[in-house]
Amino acid sequence: MPGACEGSLACSTCHVIVTDMEYYNKLEDPTDEENDMLDLAFGLTETSRLGCQVIAKPELNGMRIALPAATRNFAVDGYVPKPH
Numbered sequence: 337m338p339g340a341c342e343g344s345l346a347c348s349t350c351h352v353i354v355t356d357m358e359y360y361n362k363l364e365d366p367t368d369e370e371n372d373m374l375d376l377a378f379g380l381t382e383t384s385r386l387g388c389q390v391i392a393k394p395e396l397n398g399m400r401i402a403l404p405a406a407t408r409n410f411a412v413d414g415y416v417p418k419p420h
């Protein structure tokens with residue numbers, strides 16, 4: 337799984353899908369900044385999170401996640417920003 341922005345909430349390449357609602361509900365709520373980046377994620381689901389924002393803790397032991405079928409990574413997808 338790429339983490340193009342290294343956890344600075346500037347991409348959605350670390351998008352993961354928590355497969356079990358019980359574990360999803362144990363996570364801290366996403367911040368507005370995380371939700372903004374999740375809105376850009378490919379294949380967003382109700383249990384999507386940015387992996388870099390999930391803090392590991394003992395209660396999450398056994399949590400399973402799935403990776404989306406694709407990610408949007410402008411750094412490697414050939415995106416060239418246009419001047420304004």
Ligand code: FES
Nearest residue numbers: 339341343350388
């Ligand atoms: S690595 Fe960019 S938001 Fe997680």
